[in-house]
Every structure is written in structure tokens, then in C-alpha cells.
Amino acid sequence: MLARKYNYEEQWAQSEQERLRELKELQERRQRIRKANYKLFRRRLFVTVGFILVMYAVTVMRSAALVSAGNHLIALQTQESQLIARNAELKIEVDQLKGPERITSIAEKQLGMKVARSNIYVKAVSQ
Template identity: 50%
Template structure:
């Protein structure tokens, strides 16, 4: 009988204690604070602007240095061109026939024989000196 009672006990519907497993507590996602989002966006934009500004400053500094170097090189070029022109004039004066004749007369006591001088005519006169000795 005891077994029978137990058997009936198992088959009888009794209100069972409903055991509910505790559900994990779901945390609500907090909506991000709008001011925080705005601040972080502004910070990012400000950082990009500052990096671009510093890049432009460095680039402009490099350009100023290059332009100063260019100006100094142009001044040096002008000085060298003037010096070159002066040296060309001096070379032309030194290799002129009047100078050579003057040196020959003063230092060596030589004189130009006027009877041996002749003048070239035509194309030869334009390309070389007009005085030549036989």
C-alpha cells in the first residue's frame, strides 16, 4: 500500500512549486550623453585642425628659408656677373695692340716701323686688327 500511495503521489497532479531560474539582470544601455558626444567630436575636429595648422606652419617656415637662400644666391650671382664683366674688360684692355706697343716701346726700347704697316681690306679687316707687320 505504501508503494501504491507513492505511485499515486507521483501521478497526481499537484501544484508544483514553480522554480524559475533567476534571469540575468540586463543592464539597460545608457544612451550616450549628447554633450559628451559633442565634446568628443569637437575634440577630434580640433585635433585635426591643430595638426593641419602645425603642418602649414612648418611648410611655410621651410618656404621662407628657401626664399631667403634664393635671394642670397641671386645677389651672389649679380656680384659674380659684375666681376666677370669687369674681368672681361680688363682682359680686352690687356691684350689690345696699343698696350703691347706701349710695353715694347717703354720696357724694350722698340719702335714701330711705320713703313711696314699695312691695312687689310674687306672681311679680313672686320675679323682681325687693322695693324699688322710684314
């Protein structure tokens, strides 16, 4: 039988070189994926931080608007209570001015009128 001579060392060296080349390619691929993942992570992080900042600004503006509305409401309530008090004063003054004693005193002093002792009725004659 004829035996074939195999050169195992040469085959082993070639296969070792192929394995090293595949290993380098795999490492390069992993680095590219890591870089891509890092870029994606950074982008998502910036978007998230930006969104949080925008929501914070909206919340602050809304709070400022609510405080302003509350202050305006308090001012209106104060004005309402002042107007109600002034209205009560004016009603008392109107009642005093409408009083029969006042009207009688004005008629007597300014117009020179006198109070009748009894009611006098005048009959109007139509012509």
C-alpha cells in the same frame, strides 16, 4: 448566472509596478546610450582637434620653408647681380689689356723693341 469576482485593484497595482519597472529600465537604457554617445562625441572631438593642430603645424612648417626659400632666392639674386657687375668690369679690363697700344708700350719699354717703319718680310730658306 454566476459572476466572477475580479480584483481590479490588485491587477492595477501589479500592472503599475510593471510599468514603473519598464520605465526605470527605459531610463537606464537612455542613460547608457547618452554615456556612449558622449564618449563617442568626446573621442571625435579630440580626433578633430588633434587633426586641426597637426594641419596647423604642417602649415606653419611649410610657411617657414617657403620664407627660407624666398630669402635664399633673394640672396642668390643679389649675388648674381654682383657677379654680373664684376664680369662686366673684368671684360673691360681684358679689352684694355688686349689693346694694341698696351702691347706696343710693353714691347718698347720692357723688351726694348722698336716699331718698324715699314713691314719687313723675311724669306725662310729651307735646307
